[in-house]
Amino acid sequence: MNDKYFMDFAIDLASKVAGQTSPNPVVGAVVVKNGEIVGFGAHLRAGEHHAEVNAIQMAGLEKTEGSTVYVTLEPCSHYGKTPPCSDLLIRSKVKKAVIASVDPNPLVAGKGIEKLRSAGIDVETGICQEEANLLNEVFFHFIKTKTPFVTLKTAASLDGKTATSSGESKWITGKDARLDVHQYRHKHDAILVGIGTVFADNPSLTTRLPNGGKNPIRIVLDTQLQIPIDCKLLTDQQALTWIITGCNPPANKTKMVQGLKGVKVLPLATEKVDIEKVLHLLGELGITSLFVEGGATVNESFLKAHAINKVITYIAPKLIGGKNAPTIIGGDGYAAMSEIMELEVREFSRVGDDLKIVSVPKK
Ligand SMILES: Nc1c(/N=C/[C@H](O)[C@H](O)[C@H](O)COP(=O)(O)O)[nH]c(=O)[nH]c1=O
Ligand SMILES: Nc1c(N[C@@H]2O[C@H](COP(=O)(O)O)[C@@H](O)[C@H]2O)[nH]c(=O)[nH]c1=O
Ligand SMILES: [Zn+2]
DSSP states (O other), X not given: OOHHHHHHHHHHHHHHTTTTSTTSOOOEEEEEETTEEEEEEEOOSTTSOOHHHHHHHHHHHHHHTTOEEEEEEOOOOSOSSSOOHHHHHXXXXXXXEEEEEOOOOTTTTTHHHHHHHHTTOEEEEOTTHHHHHHHTHHHHHHHHHSSOEEEEEEEXXXXXXXXXXXXXXTTSSXXXXXXXXXXXXXXXXXXXXXXXXXXXXXXXXXXXXXXXXXXXXXXXXXXXXXXXXXXXXXXXXXXXXXXXXXXXXXXXXXXXXXXXXXXXXXXXXXXXXXXXHHHHHHHHTTOOEEEEOOOHHHHHHHHHTTOOSEEEEEEEXXXXXXXXXXXXXXXXXXXXXXXSOOEEEEEEEEETTEEEEEEEEOO
């Protein structure tokens, strides 16, 4: 078996724990001795063992000695919440390390590889690098920008409507597509809607998957703190709810809302809710991935802030019509074609009766 064979397994291990390890990256590791897999593991949760530790623990020290370790991310070389993996590989007398992604964390970048080489371990990098980098697009983005990686989720009819002109929207996409959305809620640290969607749908924004899943922190952009006090987000206590407002939300309403369990009011320093400021605030609060579920006004503000890193679009084979029916992106939008946002399609699939398109900004 070649290096790709074993690295594919490590990548598969890492891909299956997406959403669990935040704010850490997902990492998979496989220990191979004389062409036989003797141990494997993934990093399961921030603060717990790294992938290499789990894999070497399964292999045992005897089999690890003289082995080749395949790992999707450069072994760490610093003391974070856990001791350095590069030291562990050296102590365990590993013969060779095959690495997919180099760690962009300034604390680690290249130091882990250097440490291994100077201890006489043969290190090869770049095997399945593209694929492994995609696994950690959120982590790499956050390490670089200290702001969350933003995924915009939209759902519309064939003619681009998100509701009828009378505001009805149940349902445009089918059960399968609506369920598919929940896997993304599980994987994200936070989910964001505008106050308009709260008024229109009284959403719960929780993760409702058959096998359970993590609820993201629910964020509402609500400049004047108009949120209805009896809405699900403030009363269901299913997950934390943070409301981001302009600088002077009404004092008595703020006191009332702030007093609710699991609810925080976060006023910005400016009158208007500026997306750049929202992202920096969320980054400071440790949000590494943000799932934006609209509505049209919020979507446009993210578009204009050039803050969209990925778009998940569900299209239902339905025609709604109506020049006043709402569409995916509202506001003024761009007047000049030269300004519009261009993307490239990364995935195209069917989900039940609907189409699903995953696209990313054109490089
Ligand atoms: N109307 C449709 C959608 N509507 C999505 C809404 O904007 C909002 O995200 C939901 O109301 C969230 O509600 P909850 O959290 O599940 O209680 N989204 C979809 O994917 N398909 C549709 O047909
Ligand atoms: N999860 C992971 C790594 N994560 C690296 O270590 C940092 C977190 O360290 P700590 O706070 O100790 O968990 C994280 O920012 C990233 O640079 N490294 C690895 O060798 N293997 C792993 O499985
Ligand atoms: Zn480590």
